[in-house]
Amino acid sequence: MQRHKARAGILSAIFMGLGQIYNRQFIKGLMFIAVEAVALIYFISNLGRAFWGITTLGESPSRLEKVKGIAKMVPGDHSIVILIESLITLLFFVLFLIIWYMNIRDAYKIGAERENGRPSNTFKQSVRYILDYKFAQSFLLLPGMGILFFTIMPIIFMIMLAFTNYAAPNHIPPAKLVDWVGFETFRNLLVLKSWSHTFYGVLTWTIIWAVLSTVTTYFGGMLVALLISQKGIRFKGMWRMLLIIPYAIPQMISLLLMRNLFNGQFGPINQYLGYFGLGGLPWLTDPFWAKVTVIVVNMWVGIPVSMLLIMGVLTTIPRDMYEAAEVDGATNYQKFRIVTLPMILFSTAPTLIMQFAGNINNFNAIFLLTGGNPVNGNYQYAGSTDLLVTWLYKLTLDQNKNNMASAIGIILFIIVAGFSLYNYRRTKSFQEEDMIQ
Amino acid sequence: MIIGRKAANFIRLCLSYIVLVALAVAAIYPALWILLASFRPGKSLYSKTLIPETFTLAHYKELFTSPVYMFGTWYGNTLKIAVFSMLIGVVLTLLTSYALSRFRFRSRKTTMSTLLILGMFPGFMSMIAIYLLLKEFNLLDTHLALIIVYAAGAPLGGTLIAKGFLDTIPRSLDEAARIDGASNFGIFTRIILPLSRPMITYIALTLFVGPWVDFIFAKLILRTKENWTVAVGMWDMVNTMQNSNFTLFAAGAVLISVPIMILFAFLQRLLVDGLTAGASKG
Numbered sequence: 001m002q003r004h005k006a007r008a009g010i011l012s013a014i015f016m017g018l019g020q021i022y023n024r025q026f027i028k029g030l031m032f033i034a035v036e037a038v039a040l041i042y043f044i045s046n047l048g049r050a051f052w053g054i055t056t057l058g059e060s061p062s063r064l065e066k067v068k069g070i071a072k073m074v075p076g077d078h079s080i081v082i083l084i085e086s087l088i089t090l091l092f093f094v095l096f097l098i099i100w101y102m103n104i105r106d107a108y109k110i111g112a113e114r115e116n117g118r119p120s121n122t123f124k125q126s127v128r129y130i131l132d133y134k135f136a137q138s139f140l141l142l143p144g145m146g147i148l149f150f151t152i153m154p155i156i157f158m159i160m161l162a163f164t165n166y167a168a169p170n171h172i173p174p175a176k177l178v179d180w181v182g183f184e185t186f187r188n189l190l191v192l193k194s195w196s197h198t199f200y201g202v203l204t205w206t207i208i209w210a211v212l213s214t215v216t217t218y219f220g221g222m223l224v225a226l227l228i229s230q231k232g233i234r235f236k237g238m239w240r241m242l243l244i245i246p247y248a249i250p251q252m253i254s255l256l257l258m259r260n261l262f263n264g265q266f267g268p269i270n271q272y273l274g275y276f277g278l279g280g281l282p283w284l285t286d287p288f289w290a291k292v293t294v295i296v297v298n299m300w301v302g303i304p305v306s307m308l309l310i311m312g313v314l315t316t317i318p319r320d321m322y323e324a325a326e327v328d329g330a331t332n333y334q335k336f337r338i339v340t341l342p343m344i345l346f347s348t349a350p351t352l353i354m355q356f357a358g359n360i361n362n363f364n365a366i367f368l369l370t371g372g373n374p375v376n377g378n379y380q381y382a383g384s385t386d387l388l389v390t391w392l393y394k395l396t397l398d399q400n401k402n403n404m405a406s407a408i409g410i411i412l413f414i415i416v417a418g419f420s421l422y423n424y425r426r427t428k429s430f431q432e433e434d435m436i437q
Numbered sequence: 438m439i440i441g442r443k444a445a446n447f448i449r450l451c452l453s454y455i456v457l458v459a460l461a462v463a464a465i466y467p468a469l470w471i472l473l474a475s476f477r478p479g480k481s482l483y484s485k486t487l488i489p490e491t492f493t494l495a496h497y498k499e500l501f502t503s504p505v506y507m508f509g510t511w512y513g514n515t516l517k518i519a520v521f522s523m524l525i526g527v528v529l530t531l532l533t534s535y536a537l538s539r540f541r542f543r544s545r546k547t548t549m550s551t552l553l554i555l556g557m558f559p560g561f562m563s564m565i566a567i568y569l570l571l572k573e574f575n576l577l578d579t580h581l582a583l584i585i586v587y588a589a590g591a592p593l594g595g596t597l598i599a600k601g602f603l604d605t606i607p608r609s610l611d612e613a614a615r616i617d618g619a620s621n622f623g624i625f626t627r628i629i630l631p632l633s634r635p636m637i638t639y640i641a642l643t644l645f646v647g648p649w650v651d652f653i654f655a656k657l658i659l660r661t662k663e664n665w666t667v668a669v670g671m672w673d674m675v676n677t678m679q680n681s682n683f684t685l686f687a688a689g690a691v692l693i694s695v696p697i698m699i700l701f702a703f704l705q706r707l708l709v710d711g712l713t714a715g716a717s718k719g
Contacts (some may be wrong), residue, residue, distance in 0.1 A: 084569045135621040136540030140548070143529045146589030149570065151555050154563030161565075227457055232450050241705075242461040245468055248701035252650035252668060253690045256675055257471050260683060266483040268470065300463070361559055389559050393653075396565065409562040417554045424553050424597075 005111030012107035016100060019107025023114065027123040032103050039096050046089045053086035057164070061177045079178035080166065087157055091148070161406040162186070168400035185407045195404070198379040198391075205291075206387045209366075210359040213298045218352055220299050221306020222344060226336070228307075229314050240311070247304035255368035258297045259284070287384035290370050294385055298365050302355075309351060310344055317343045353423040357416050366390045388412045468694075475687035482683040496688035506670065507662060508689065514580060515648055515666040522584045523644040526591030530640055531633075533592045534599035535625055539611065549597065556593040560654070568657055578660045586654070587647055595640045602636040603629065638707040642700060649693055667693050 004023070012019030017032030058077025065074045110120050121129065130138055162185055165171045166178045189195050228239050246254060261267050262283035270280030283293045317340065325335045345352075366372060372386035372394065381399050382391045388408055395405035470487065475496055477489035500508040537549060567586060568577075576582040606629065614624050630637075648655070652672035659665050665673075671689050674682075701708065 081569060084566060085573065088570070088573070131621060136536040136542050136545075139532050139536040143533045143589075143592045146529065146585075147552075147555065147592060150567060150586055150589040151558070151563065151593060153570070154566030155555070155558055157566035158562045224460060227453050227460075230450075230453055232446070233453060233457075239457055239461065241702075243464050244701075244705070245464050245698075248698045249468060249694050250646060250650045250697055252652060252671070253694050254467065256671070256686070257467055257690060260482055260686075261467060261470070263482060266481070268484075268487075271483070300467075304464075357557065361557070363559075392559065392562070396562075402565070406562065409559055413558055417557045420557055421550060421554055424550070 004114045005108050008111035009104050009108035012104045013100075016103045019104070019111070023107060023110045023120045025110065025120055025123070025126070028126060035099060039092075043089075043093065043096070047093060050086040050089035050093075053082040054090065057178050057180065058082045058173075059177070062174050075174060077177065078174045079164075080173055083160065083178075084157060087153060087160075091153060158406045158409060161402055162410055164403055166402045167404060172400060181403075185403045189404060189407050189411075194380055198382050199408070201376075201379060202382055202386055202388055202391050205385070206360060206389075209291075209295070209362075209387060210356055212295050213302070213359045213362070213365075214352065214356045216295060216299045217302030218306050218348075218355065220303040221308075222310050224303060224307045225310040225314060226340070229311060240307075243307060244304050246300055247308070251301060251364050252368060254301060255297070255364060258300070259369050262293055262297075284370055285374050287374055287376070290374055290385050294366060294369055297369055298362070301365070306355075309348060313344050313347050314340070316347070350423060354420060357420045357423075360387070360412070360416050361389050362387065363389050363393070367393065471687045471690055474684055475691045477684050477687075480682045480684055496685050497692070499685060500688055500692070506674070506685075506689075507665075508667070508670065508692070510663055511665050511667045511670045512692070514664060515668070518580050518583050518587070518666060519645045519648040522587035522591075522648060523641050525584065525588035526595075526644040527637060527641050529588060530592045530595040530599055531630075531637070533596045534603055535629055537596065538600045538603035539608075539629075549600075552593060552596050564654055564657060567654075571658065577658060578664055579658075580664065582658050583648065583655060583666075586658075587644070587651075591640075591644055595643070599633070599636050599640060602633060606632050635707040638704050642704060642708065645700070646697055649697060 008019035008022050010019075011022050012032075015033070016036035017029040017034075020026075020029035020032055023029075057079040060076040062076040063074055064071045066072075114120055163180055163182060164178050165181045165184070170176060171178050189199055224243060227233070228236055228243075233239070249257075261269055264270060264280060264282050264285055267283070269283065273280055282289050284290050321339050321343075322335055325339055330338065366385055366387050367390050370383070370385045372383035372390045374384050376382060376384045379386075381394050381401070386394070389412065392405040392408045392412070395401040395408070473488055474482075474484070476492040476494070477484060478491055478493045478495070500506050533552075537545060571577050571582045571586075576585075610628050610632075611624050614628055619627065648666055648668070650668050651666075652668040655666050656669045656672065659669060667689070671686065671693065674686055674689065
């Protein structure tokens with residue numbers, strides 16, 4: 001009885017691929033050896049610096065030095081670049097560790113097969129095995145890599161930023177270094193009067209906005225859908241086509257267009273109000289009216305989608321339900337309340353909740369329409385219609401208060417993600433999906 | 438009694454038509470207004486009447502000939518980025534949703550939850566990191582960078598909806614094909630792909646529209662004016678001019694909206710199917 005599995009496993013642990021070669025899987029073994037060789041070259045020159053970088057965030061800022069009597073700018077460590085380089089190296093390192101672990105497990109498993117007297121797979125057989133049984137995982141590899149580097153890595157990066165002092169005016173590289181400060185940013189945001197006042201103010205408006213904009217578009221859409229699908233209404237297709245137009249115009253365009261329509265001085269809306277002898281309203285410049293405007297405009301943009309959705313649901317409601325209600329002498333209103341409404345609510349509830357979550361993060365609607373303005377003097381860099389998400393945009397790109405923006409981003413993320421995860425885990429398509437087939 | 442009911446019915450229909458007409462006017466008016474403004478001589482936002490007294494194509498001509506607005510170049514850039522990121526993005530999204538819908542493997546539900554959560558992240562929080570990452574790879578100010586980032590982000594937005602749709606394609610079809618000797622890949626190309634046309638249309642259209650309207654990220658990445666997309670150009674126009682040349686903006690807006698609206702009109706049927714099938718299953 002030979003002890004192949006332990007030997008192959010240990011060999012693979014020492015140097016990737018050795019175990020596979022021991023198992024007489026030469027092509028696979030050579031591939032693993034190549035991976036390890038590349039990894040060794042990369043990590044020997046980078047790994048030490050990555051650990052140094054992520055703990056210290058650089059040690060020497062740019063400074064003036066006298067070289068032969070002339071003052072010269074010597075570039076120092078750029079903390080943020082160091083942070084991201086270290087992060088990328090460490091991510092590669094984690095990937096390498098995973099491959100290393102898989103390689104050991106593979107050598108061990110094949111060794112075990114050999115102990116049982118089965119010959120190890122040829123390379124062709126291995127490929128077939130992967131295509132037949134590990135298909136999903138290999139399918140997911142490519143999208144997974146993209147998501148890892150363009151979504152997960154940036155998220156880790158920004159979570160880390162919240163724990164640094166990366167903010168104007170004192171800690172902007174390359175002139176100055178950035179340091180770890182722990183939870184100080186969060187403390188400032190939630191407790192320090194100047195920040196917390198803005199934070200709670202903006203948070204309150206964000207929640208009001210999310211509730212109002214979701215409810216108005218949803219019930220607006222429902223109303224329109226019911227109107228069109230009434231018995232006796234003709235040209236149903238035409239009405240739907242006309243009312244769908246706002247959905248087909250790119251949002252960026254339609255919102256910028258609305259900004260001009262509601263322009264207080266020259267916009268047509270105030271002009272028409274003038275024809276009726278009414279004074280113009282400060283649609284975008286008064287804190288209260290600006291809030292009204294964004295909600296009205298959002299209805300214009302959002303109702304068509306809800307309408308489409310609800311019209312789709314209406315066609316699925318069985319006709320006999322209405323007939324049964326008619327037999328019992330139900331009025332139109334009763335039919336709506338007892339049959340239609342519950343059916344619509346039941347099948348669109350998940351979408352409704354997702355829309356709510358989406359509205360919390362509805363950047364375009366606010367940013368393109370009012371830009372968060374009118375300015376609110378009591379706030380730190382925020383205006384009266386700013387949502388958390390537009391506020392953090394201003395903090396990052398206009399004010400360079402990156403750590404504060406990251407902290408707000410994390411809080412926002414926890415609210416939205418918690419909400420939608422809770423909702424999604426409860427939906428049918430997550431829980432009982434296998435029962436549908 | 439019967440007459441009373443008829444009258445009530447008549448009144449109800451009349452009221453409904455009135456409301457519908459009002460809604461239709463509200464829906465069309467802004468689009469019509471900007472279309473007509475783009476043909477209006479002069480630059481001002483203000484106009485006495487909705488329909489201009491004379492029509493002119495000068496604003497369209499200016500967009501394409503003026504050295505300040507390289508609208509033709511921007512249009513080409515955007516079209517290129519939109520087409521490529523759409524193609525790659527659709528493939529990535531379909532791969533992900535096919536794997537999640539048809540295969541049962543460990544960590545599958547975790548993958549789905551992760552996708553959902555990651556999609557909830559405020560996008561420009563990650564912009565700084567992506568910017569630095571692209572800088573590391575010397576990809577700043579290239580269209581390739583935008584294509585990669587848009588395509589890589591596509592599975593986050595579309596996978597769960599697409600998966601909901603794929604779940605509705607009966608599994609018995611797969612099994613029949615498998616008995617006939619089709620491989621996993623064969624099932625994907627010959628059965629899943631043809632049957633998920635509404636879904637593919639929906640995803641492709643959302644991905645195609647993205648580059649036409651994304652002005653924040655594109656502005657960060659594309660530094661030189663020749664490389665801009667139309668969205669960046671329009672945003673720049675609005676920001677630098679502050680209503681001083683509204684009719685030019687209107688012409689640009691029409692040029693961006695028209696192709697997208699035509700696509701919507703042609704694909705309306707498929708689009709509605711895709712949207713409702715993906716959503717009603719939640």
